[in-house]
Amino acid sequence: KNQVEQSPQSLIILEGKNCTLQCNYTVSPFSNLRWYKQDTGRGPVSLTIMTFSENTKSNGRYTATLDADTKQSSLHITASQLSDSASYICVVSDRGSTLGRLYFGRGTQLTVWP
Amino acid sequence: EADIYQTPRYLVIGTGKKITLECSQTMGHDKMYWYQQDPGMELHLIHYSYGVNSTEKGDLSSESTVSRIRTEHFPLTLESARPSHTSQYLCASSDPGTGSRYEQYFGPGTRLTVT
Numbered sequence: 001k002n003q004v005e006q007s008p009q010s011l012i013i014l015e016g017k018n019c020t021l022q023c024n025y026t027v028s029p030f031s032n033l034r035w036y037k038q039d040t041g042r043g044p045v046s047l048t049i050m051t052f053s054e055n056t057k058s059n060g061r062y063t064a065t066l067d068a069d070t071k072q073s074s075l076h077i078t079a080s081q082l083s084d085s086a087s088y089i090c091v092v093s094d095r096g097s098t099l100g101r102l103y104f105g106r107g108t109q110l111t112v113w114p
Numbered sequence: 115e116a117d118i119y120q121t122p123r124y125l126v127i128g129t130g131k132k133i134t135l136e137c138s139q140t141m142g143h144d145k146m147y148w149y150q151q152d153p154g155m156e157l158h159l160i161h162y163s164y165g166v167n168s169t170e171k172g173d174l175s176s177e178s179t180v181s182r183i184r185t186e187h188f189p190l191t192l193e194s195a196r197p198s199h200t201s202q203y204l205c206a207s208s209d210p211g212t213g214s215r216y217e218q219y220f221g222p223g224t225r226l227t228v229t
Binding site: 004045101107 | 118154155156157158159204206217218219220221222223225
């Protein structure tokens with residue numbers, strides 16, 4: 001069964017600190033992995049997208065890593081800001097259909113305190 | 115910022131009412147999607163469209179229906195709303211991308227509450 005599991009479910013950190021969010025998946029055949037940021041009451045916004053051959057991808061203070069062998073990904077946030085408070089969703093796409101089906105994790109709820 | 119819009123943003127209605135959630139995009143994307151999301155849960159695909167006059171059901175069974183008469187417009191309709199329909203509904207569209215690296219853009223969502 002294709003699944004995407006994220007940990008931790010929630011996380012609280014102080015402003016300025018770093019944090020790392022985890023994603024494990026069983027989706028096969030794998031196409032690509034995305035990280036989205038979803039603010040409360042808003043739609044998800046794409047942060048990074050990585051294919052099989054990409055091990056790391058950065059977007060400002062966000063750095064995603066991918067280990068396609070172990071089917072694990074992480075999202076590292078550096079020097080956190082209050083605006084980083086949001087849900088971070090790991091999404092894996094398969095290549096078994098023309099639609100490019102997306103499998104969503106439940107997200108990690110990050111709260112940054114001043 | 116993605117040019118995809120949803121109205122209304124919030125809707126509270128009584129059981130049995132017919133409602134239409136609007137979604138429009140100005141990016142000229144052929145593929146559009148509707149997702150349902152409950153608090154703390156993953157997004158579930160309920161409908162998608164490859165283009166004009168194309169509509170398909172997603173993975174999560176839904177009593178809603180959709181239509182795609184124009185490229186930019188993908189409305190979702192509930193003929194008779196029930197409390198079990200209470201949820202957040204997210205519309206999305208995707209660009210052609212390169213191979214499987216298409217980007218999916220989400221609207222702000224409609225928070226529906228059926229009393």
